[in-house]
Amino acid sequence: MPSGALAMLVLRVLRAGPLHGYAIAQKIHVLSNEVLEVEEGSLYPALQKILLKGWVSAEWGISETNRKVRFYKLTAAGRKQLEAELRDYDRVTEAIKAILRTA
Amino acid sequence: MGELWRRFWYLLHRRQMQRELQDEMAFHREMLERDGTPRKHFGNETLLQERAHDTWGWTWIERLAQDLRYGMRTLLRSPAFSIAAVLVLAVGIGVNVAAFGLFNMFVLKPLPVRDPDTLVRLQRSAPGTFASSVPYPSIAFYRDHAKTLHAVIASTDRDVILERENVPARARFVTTNLFHELGAETGLGRVFDPGLDDRKDAPPVVMLSHTFWEQHYDSNPAVVGRVVHLNHKPATVVGVAPRNFSGLGLPHEPAFWAPLAQQPYFVEGSTVLTDTSLDGMVDMWARLEKGVSPKAAEQELLALTDELRRQSPKSVWDNERLVSEPGGYLQAVRKDDVPMIMLVGTLVLLILTVACSNLGGLMLARGVTRSHEISIRFALGASRQRIVRQLLTESLLLAAMAAMAGVGMGYLCLRVFLSRVNAPPWLNPAPDWRVVLFAGAIGLIASVVFGLAPALQLTAKRRSGTRSRQVLVTAQIAASCVLLIVAGLLVRALHFAVSSDTGYDHEHILVVDPDLAAHGYSATTARSYLDTAQARLRQLPGVTSVGLTSMAPLGHKNVTFRNFRQPCRAWFLQHNGDRAPQRTRRATGRYERSCCQRIVGATHLARRVSTRQAVSSRSIERTLREAQRGRRCS
Numbered sequence: 114m115p116s117g118a119l120a121m122l123v124l125r126v127l128r129a130g131p132l133h134g135y136a137i138a139q140k141i142h143v144l145s146n147e148v149l150e151v152e153e154g155s156l157y158p159a160l161q162k163i164l165l166k167g168w169v170s171a172e173w174g175i176s177e178t179n180r181k182v183r184f185y186k187l188t189a190a191g192r193k194q195l196e197a198e199l200r201d202y203d204r205v206t207e208a209i210k211a212i213l214r215t216a
Numbered sequence: 217m218g219e220l221w222r223r224f225w226y227l228l229h230r231r232q233m234q235r236e237l238q239d240e241m242a243f244h245r246e247m248l249e250r251d252g253t254p255r256k257h258f259g260n261e262t263l264l265q266e267r268a269h270d271t272w273g274w275t276w277i278e279r280l281a282q283d284l285r286y287g288m289r290t291l292l293r294s295p296a297f298s299i300a301a302v303l304v305l306a307v308g309i310g311v312n313v314a315a316f317g318l319f320n321m322f323v324l325k326p327l328p329v330r331d332p333d334t335l336v337r338l339q340r341s342a343p344g345t346f347a348s349s350v351p352y353p354s355i356a357f358y359r360d361h362a363k364t365l366h367a368v369i370a371s372t373d374r375d376v377i378l379e380r381e382n383v384p385a386r387a388r389f390v391t392t393n394l395f396h397e398l399g400a401e402t403g404l405g406r407v408f409d410p411g412l413d414d415r416k417d418a419p420p421v422v423m424l425s426h427t428f429w430e431q432h433y434d435s436n437p438a439v440v441g442r443v444v445h446l447n448h449k450p451a452t453v454v455g456v457a458p459r460n461f462s463g464l465g466l467p468h469e470p471a472f473w474a475p476l477a478q479q480p481y482f483v484e485g486s487t488v489l490t491d492t493s494l495d496g497m498v499d500m501w502a503r504l505e506k507g508v509s510p511k512a513a514e515q516e517l518l519a520l521t522d523e524l525r526r527q528s529p530k531s532v533w534d535n536e537r538l539v540s541e542p543g544g545y546l547q548a549v550r551k552d553d554v555p556m557i558m559l560v561g562t563l564v565l566l567i568l569t570v571a572c573s574n575l576g577g578l579m580l581a582r583g584v585t586r587s588h589e590i591s592i593r594f595a596l597g598a599s600r601q602r603i604v605r606q607l608l609t610e611s612l613l614l615a616a617m618a619a620m621a622g623v624g625m626g627y628l629c630l631r632v633f634l635s636r637v638n639a640p641p642w643l644n645p646a647p648d649w650r651v652v653l654f655a656g657a658i659g660l661i662a663s664v665v666f667g668l669a670p671a672l673q674l675t676a677k678r679r680s681g682t683r684s685r686q687v688l689v690t691a692q693i694a695a696s697c698v699l700l701i702v703a704g705l706l707v708r709a710l711h712f713a714v715s716s717d718t719g720y721d722h723e724h725i726l727v728v729d730p731d732l733a734a735h736g737y738s739a740t741t742a743r744s745y746l747d748t749a750q751a752r753l754r755q756l757p758g759v760t761s762v763g764l765t766s767m768a769p770l771g772h773k774n775v776t777f778r779n780f781r782q783p784c785r786a787w788f789l790q791h792n793g794d795r796a797p798q799r800t801r802r803a804t805g806r807y808e809r810s811c812c813q814r815i816v817g818a819t820h821l822a823r824r825v826s827t828r829q830a831v832s833s834r835s836i837e838r839t840l841r842e843a844q845r846g847r848r849c850s
Contacts, residue, residue, distance in 0.1 A: 134240055135247040153244055154259060157237065157268035165226075165271060167218050178250075182243045183236065 124195040131186040283609035305618035308571025310625030315564045322547040327462045330399025332544025342533040350500040364513040369501040376446040388470035389479040405440035405455025413475045420451040426459040428471035460642040465546040469640040492531035510540040573692035576666040583674040611667025619659030
């Protein structure tokens, strides 16, 4: 999966509310009908990148297993970024679909 | 902006951030394990963390810090090698820094005056002719009419006699705006004021240079207000120039500053202010109006020169124009100076090359003993690039230390040089940012030159052996040969200059400069004085001939007699048979010091007899006799 797409997915699943890293991976896995598997090696670099860009903020909280863990929360800039990316994504997929239909 | 800030914030807190990331990823593993993923699917934990950590883009700085720490340890492990290497390189860099420091001091560093960049020096130029000075009436014309010039400064030097002393003191006559224009109002007393001191009938005033005030008046502040006599003319000391006042960077700091308008008062019969021919010897500077380029000012001055030609045709040459050069610097580089600068630059770079190739050989020899360590690092999975970088970092450390030592050496060289040439106090040899930058750049280049070849060879897969060693040795020998040959040539040239035949028997000539003008002789009295002196000298036993000249051979000191159209110098030929004990040294400048002993004696004689009472042909006779008896006057 391209890293840009992963960032978009991460932002999208965070739109519902703050999550920790493992939960993000699980949610993507489940929502994709267990097609997409996000590995540690790509998830955490992507999260660090998103942090660097300022699209999410991180806060320490307590997990469901009662352990201290970092929760990621979408920021206003992240929300804007997600909308822009979704728009772009829709445009491109529509275009690809149009070609596939007619060609 | 926010992103940059976050990146920087991360750098400052990276230990904590790394710990947090580690913790977070450990949690991820715990959860995976709980959900039943086998442990072997987890992958390399450290590698995964580093990859996430890489996102922030600070890895290079950490690697550099690692390399520096490691390099420092390696250098400390063999201190003898490190010290030798730093010393070898410091000599190479120090010579370069000294040469650049000199260049910087003279050409790049502006004078310590206000707004040095808008100052220009203006000189007369026409095809085939050039004069550094401009007649004062022309200067006044340009000053009154030029719109591109904010202010015009003029300056002329003249030796004067202070009180009844034998040694002439240098007075610099300047337009009264000089001190205000250059922003030097902080000395003792007051500075010249265009409103007060510019009229010819204004009460005569002088200022002291700081050095002369220290040496001659023991830094006594009570000297301000006192009356001194220059050329037997009374004048009030109104102030002392600031210590670091450079004036316009002319050589030989004067003892006195005096208003140019009062020059005729101090030097009786002087025509400096009215003479339209070249004899005026007045130098011209100007401060440009804001935003005016020197070229634009030259254009306007060219039009004014044509206008001036219509008004007084004799004072302007055909096709004359005023050319400008930067005035706020000690020295402007002319086209003629470039080959000399290139030659010196090449020579000092050659010295650096020798030092570098020397050090390269040393590094290579030491690298052989480190091959074990390098193989281990390869075996542990380090890439060649990483090891070369490590080795280059060590070279960089060495070069940095050598550059620091080199800056110190260059500073010492300049200090010694300046104390030898009697430099004014404002000439500051301390390294400024240009010198430090230069030393850093030279060190960086040197570290690559002496470090890269050994590093590449030591890490080469196939140890093909001696290629880079050969290159280094060849470079060293070649550069050394060139240096040796050039040094030999220079010594030979100097020897030739010293021992060549001047075409006349200069070892038996005495030169006397009675400086009659400074003693109030008029044209007629000077003429009769010289006639008498000549006649009497001819009668001395041992004197073969006596002559007059405006300029003594091998010398270039001008002595102007009052009202004489041409400067005139008396010189006396004498022959007494005994050989001068010292070989003649011929050198440019410093005529009095470096010409043959005999002439030295006589010039000191001129100084000795240069008060009004003592200037008599009798005293010259006496000294000549002393000289004949082999006594030296000094």
